[in-house]
Amino acid sequence: MNTSALIVMLTTIGLVTFLMIYFFMKVINTPPRPEPDSYIDNDDEADRQVPGH
Amino acid sequence: MSANKESWGSRVGLILAMAGNAVGLGNFLRFPVQAVQNGGGAFIIPYLICFLVMGIPLLWIEWSMGRFGGKFGHHSTPFIVDTMGKNRLWKYIGVFGIWTNIAVAAYYCYIESWTLSYVFHSVIGTFSGMDQDAVSSFFVEYTSLGISTLGIPYEPIVFYVICLLLNTWILSQGLAAGVERVAKVGMPLLILFGLFLAFKGVTITAGENGAINDSSVGLNFLWTPNFDQLWSPTVWLAAAGQIFFTLSVGMGTVHCYASYVRSKDDIALNAMSAGWMNEFVEVVLGGAILIPISIGYLGIDRVTELVQSGGLGLAFRSLPYLFYQWGDILGAVSGVMWFGLLFFAGITSSLAMGTPWIGFLQDEFNWKRKSAAWSFGLFVFLLGMPTVLFFKYGVFDEYDYWAGTVSLVVFALFESILFAWVFGMDKGWREIISGSDINVPGIYKFIIKFITPLLLLWVFLGSLFTPKGGDWGAAISGTWVLDNSSIINKLKNTDLKEKLASATDPALIEQLQDTLFFVNASRILLLAVWVALALLVYMAYKKRVREGRI
Numbered sequence: 032m033n034t035s036a037l038i039v040m041l042t043t044i045g046l047v048t049f050l051m052i053y054f055f056m057k058v059i060n061t062p063p064r065p066e067p068d069s070y071i072d073n074d075d076e077a078d079r080q081v082p083g084h
Numbered sequence: 085m086s087a088n089k090e091s092w093g094s095r096v097g098l099i100l101a102m103a104g105n106a107v108g109l110g111n112f113l114r115f116p117v118q119a120v121q122n123g124g125g126a127f128i129i130p131y132l133i134c135f136l137v138m139g140i141p142l143l144w145i146e147w148s149m150g151r152f153g154g155k156f157g158h159h160s161t162p163f164i165v166d167t168m169g170k171n172r173l174w175k176y177i178g179v180f181g182i183w184t185n186i187a188v189a190a191y192y193c194y195i196e197s198w199t200l201s202y203v204f205h206s207v208i209g210t211f212s213g214m215d216q217d218a219v220s221s222f223f224v225e226y227t228s229l230g231i232s233t234l235g236i237p238y239e240p241i242v243f244y245v246i247c248l249l250l251n252t253w254i255l256s257q258g259l260a261a262g263v264e265r266v267a268k269v270g271m272p273l274l275i276l277f278g279l280f281l282a283f284k285g286v287t288i289t290a291g292e293n294g295a296i297n298d299s300s301v302g303l304n305f306l307w308t309p310n311f312d313q314l315w316s317p318t319v320w321l322a323a324a325g326q327i328f329f330t331l332s333v334g335m336g337t338v339h340c341y342a343s344y345v346r347s348k349d350d351i352a353l354n355a356m357s358a359g360w361m362n363e364f365v366e367v368v369l370g371g372a373i374l375i376p377i378s379i380g381y382l383g384i385d386r387v388t389e390l391v392q393s394g395g396l397g398l399a400f401r402s403l404p405y406l407f408y409q410w411g412d413i414l415g416a417v418s419g420v421m422w423f424g425l426l427f428f429a430g431i432t433s434s435l436a437m438g439t440p441w442i443g444f445l446q447d448e449f450n451w452k453r454k455s456a457a458w459s460f461g462l463f464v465f466l467l468g469m470p471t472v473l474f475f476k477y478g479v480f481d482e483y484d485y486w487a488g489t490v491s492l493v494v495f496a497l498f499e500s501i502l503f504a505w506v507f508g509m510d511k512g513w514r515e516i517i518s519g520s521d522i523n524v525p526g527i528y529k530f531i532i533k534f535i536t537p538l539l540l541l542w543v544f545l546g547s548l549f550t551p552k553g554g555d556w557g558a559a560i561s562g563t564w565v566l567d568n569s570s571i572i573n574k575l576k577n578t579d580l581k582e583k584l585a586s587a588t589d590p591a592l593i594e595q596l597q598d599t600l601f602f603v604n605a606s607r608i609l610l611l612a613v614w615v616a617l618a619l620l621v622y623m624a625y626k627k628r629v630r631e632g633r634i
Contacts, residue, residue: 032307035308036124064348068346068349073094
């Protein structure tokens with residue numbers, strides 16, 4: 032590949048892949064809010080219940 | 085009371101569904117062709133800038149509009165926008181958010197059914213031993229409802245119905261058990277298939293398996309920057325257009341999905357995560373498959389010629405043949421992966437198109453989820469049949485142009501004005517950052533208020549008055565002749581009329597006259613559907629007034 036094409040391609044792929052992984056990992060690592068939240072799969076998890084609700 | 089009691093199962097599921105909504109056939113077929121036609125590697129600069137100043141703002145606008153409307157029990161755009169602007173006419177702008185989805189689904193599900201059919205044909209080895217002309221003829225025969233190699237009469241219609249039934253059934257299962265479950269399976273598989281094909285695409289060696297070029301030739305063709313093109317408004321317009329279509333903004337689907345998010349939960353990070361996932365699929369995977377493989381086996385000249393008619397031709401008429409250069413087994417496996425990933429890209433988008441209509445019927449007319457889903461399937465089938473039966477008369481292209489292109493820009497322009505100027509930027513900003521898990525940069529307050537609406541206005545006007553040959557220099561200096569691709573000349577059928585005037589062959593004249601008839605008939609049909617939906621919105625409004633809900 033020629034140098035300019037290689038630079039543009041690798042920079043773009045690197046940037047886009049990094050940001051995709053960064054934001055997805057941030058979603059995964061952010062603790063969910065207490066119930067009731069928007070998602071039903073975790074409704075029954077005892078440690079996420081707010082006392083009095 | 086609304087019959088709508090839907091919820092998302094999990095946050096990751098919502099993001100995958102939202103990314104699946106954005107990731108469509110265009111990620112693999114439209115992006116590489118746009119890049120090649122608009123400056124190669126230099127296209128990525130305006131493309132990423134447009135993503136930052138138009139794509140991300142529109143995502144945040146639509147996510148927050150949806151979540152805001154959801155607080156009031158609205159899950160489709162007519163009444164979401166109605167809650168944001170005092171003028172009662174806003175809800176009729178919101179009709180675009182249902183109309184676009186039904187009209188786009190009508191032809192989109194047809195392409196989706198091609199991918200399903202091609203997966204099946206790859207499995208049974210239909211393309212094995214065919215030369216390139218035979219593969220190409222197979223496609224022409226298929227889309228013109230010609231002889232079926234399976235012996236099934238009207239095979240494309242059979243696959244279209246199967247595809248619609250599948251979509252409808254999944255939609256009838258609900259948000260978490262249907263749409264989200266498909267996204268959780270479909271998106272990882274799509275990425276897996278994409279990575280495999282991208283690996284094959286970047287490891288082609290000239291002289292092996294009939295390849296005439298190394299992968300590097302195709303990658304150079306796609307990524308070598310032509311910086312002179314950066315000054316061309318046409319390139320910027322193409323970049324803005326690509327960002328627009330790839331993110332599925334201006335459709336009403338993002339609003340609908342986000343309307344099921346509670347106001348205390350994040351939308352800003354969700355939007356970024358889904359948005360960048362779409363970019364990864366488009367730029368990293370989409371850029372490494374179609375063009376490098378095609379150029380590896382067909383050469384630059386042939387591919388340049390083929391991309392003039394878009395990516396569909398390369399995807400369906402060339403790739404099945406090229407895959408078989410890797411041997412019978414790998415050819416079949418690659419065919420399944422290629423058309424499989426296109427199918428997953430398609431179905432995760434077409435499912436999103438069904439949800440606004442279903443949400444509308446549930447909210448306004450208390451329909452049950454299942455009945456609403458089946459009504460969507462029937463509606464799409466009836467509206468889609470003309471695109472199947474009269475494909476060669478340009479009905480498909482008309483739907484794509486008016487519903488899949490113009491309507492998106494119009495709706496996005498209106499919603500950006502509504503959000504920033506009518507609802508108010510201060511209130512809008514609070515909606516975006518409420519519950520946010522990231523710090524939204526303050527500069528976006530300025531971008532959303534000024535840059536995004538102006539860019540959208542420019543995209544709209546640029547499409548309305550496109551100068552001949554995209555020569556903006558000549559147009560600005562005084563000789564503004566409209567190109568036949570401009571909205572105005574499209575509306576006047578200038579291109580068709582010019583072809584008709586210069587045609588001498590009676591068969592061609594008859595074909596062009598038929599095309600003209602079907603083009604106009606398609607527009608009338610689409611307009612009639614819009615009016616019918618607007619009437620439904622009016623009835624829903626009257627019902628709300630009667631019930632004291634307004």
